[in-house]
Amino acid sequence: MISVTVQIDREAAEPLRTQIASAYAGAIRDGRLSTGTVLPSVRALSGRLGVSPVTVAAAYRDLCATGLATALPRSGVRVTGVPVTPASERRGFELNRIEPDLRRHPVAECARLIGEVAQDPAAGGYAEYRGERALREAIAAFDRTLGIDVDPASSLLITSGAQQALSLLGRVWPVGTVVAVEDPCYPGARLAFAGAGATLVPLAVGEDGPDAEALKVLAEPGRVAAFYCCPTHANPTGRSWSEAARRRVLAAAQQGGAWLIEDDYLGDLEAPGQALPRLAALTGEYPGARVVRVRTFSKTLLPALRLAGVSAEPALIARLLALKVADDLGCSALLQRALAAFLSEGGYQRHLERVRPGYVAVRQCLSDAVARLAPAITFAGPFGGFCLLGRLAPGIDTTRFLGECARLGVQLTPGADYWADGLTGSDCFRMGFGALTPDEVATVVGLLERAVVQAVTPAAARSLL
Known part of the structure; x- marks a missing residue:
């Protein structure tokens, strides 16, 4: 039997049962434990790890809840493998949407967290208008690893997905405000800004960011109020701007005074050593440049969560908050608390x-x-x-x-x-x-x-x- 190394950290915020379940889930997903493998008995594993049998039994229940293993009477816990639907069983391919492969995402694990959070009756009530404090702090902590320093108390707002964030941003400026959008562009962004009454100016984006003419528009003082862009894995091309291109845009916006609306919908999936710096991480090197960063968990984790974070200067966040309160009085407290737990316990990483x-x-x-x-x-x-x-x-x-x-x-x-x-x-x-x-x-x-x-x-x- 292949032995799975479980690093028990009794000082970590993550429960011991979750540490054990995660170690075995990782071994199953990366192929170290094949389908049919029988896991150690509860008594044997508890003795090896020096934890209570109750803890190991709970970890095995969590593992079985993910669908990666199953518990059979008098047979112990067996690996069932990563559930993947064969192509022959699919009815079709809806490739007109950008979505993750949910067969490989932790749907069951998130459902378990939601169930645990729901044990507190307060989770069924209204959330804080700007977003649950625990979630804002967890997002801010994660973003610090990306070189982005955000004050969770005043500079971060939780929204119902990135689309609501764009809709709020479209309404934060007066009707008729000139907003530049990259061309080609995610249609949902154009709809959000145009629907709010903005005058749209398309700026051509090539293989490596906005072209020279687009940069001239950005650099002209007062020409545009904001520029919506997706520097990492742009929609529809999937391309990412080089760091040099990102710096050119920041310098132009610094000169012209336009806000940069950075749609960072997929950046978290970039490997740490390969990821290019976000515009928000480079802003400090360009005094006067202003970036609104929209980050979402719909593509990197689960679309069903409908949770995103908007970070910007406190004054702009306050205006966005007023618009959001008028829209929906805040996002689901239950889902926010579950996501906060997933982030803070290291599950997201x-x-x-x-x-x-x-x-x-x-x-x-x-x-x-x-x-x-x-x-x-x-x-x-x-x-x-x-x-x-x-x-x-x-x-x-x-x-x-x-x-x-x-x-x-x-x-x-x-x-x-x-x-x-x-x-x-x-x-x-x-x-x-x-x-x-x-x-x-x-x-x-x-x-x-x-x-x-x-x-x-x-x-x-x-x-x-």
Whole structure:
């Protein structure tokens, strides 16, 4: 039997049962413990670790609740493996959304935390308007590891997902305020700002951030009040700006006085040694530059939590808070307390470390697989995040291609949705791939090939197929 090393830290805030369950969960997920392996008996493990049998029994119950193991009468606890739905059992691929692979995310563990938090009747009441203090402090502590220093008492607001944060930001300025947005851009951001009455100015973003003309607009004093951007894994391309590009934008905003709205929806999944600094982490080097950072747990943990954090200067947070109170009087106390526990007990960090290799493997598999689609379909690399932009060669009808993909069970998003003029990108499509496994990547690429055959014109077929 493979022995799993369990580091017991009696000084840690994380309960001993959780430390034990997490150690075994990690060993199952990374393959050290294979399906069918019988775990040590409660008595044997409690003796080896020097903890109470009651603690070990509770840890095993928690492990079984995740679906990674099962307890059988007179047979002990056996590993059942990571639950993954085979591609053949899927009804289709909804790749028109950016979402994580929830089969590998700790749904059951979070459900357990929610159940534990619910033992306190106060968790069923109203939350603090600006967000539960425990959650704000836990987020601030995590962000300090990224070089971002945020005062949880005055500079952080909890919102119902990143979309509410963008909606509040759209309303914080007077109607008619000029807000710049990157082009191409996440459509939900454009809707939030335009819906609040802002005058939108699209700024072209290329392979490495805003181009020279866009930087001139940002640097012109008073030209725009704010600039919405996604420097890490932009939507729809998945690209990330270099540090030099981030500094160019900060310098331009410093000169022009525009707020920078940094959409950091996926940055936590970057490995610590490879992650580029957030704009919020670099702001101190550019006196006068102002950054509003929107960070969410929807893509990195669970979309169902609908929890995000907005950090900015206290005066702006106070204005956003007033708008949020008018909207919903605060987010769920129950979910906030559960997320706070997950963060403070180290569960979130362990989760990120556990799932990162799998997402890297999917991106590499995708990069290799789509190469065979050229020249009919080309993709802008390097691949990052959970989405990528595909471009169809001349002679392939985009509408027919997308329709054929839908008929085959693959839902994609028209590329033109991401450009302000609604015309640029009409030969493109965005594909979300975060919820795919490597095996499913191969299936999807095969379906795209079939769709191309049906969408290509006879004149172009000879050169493309």
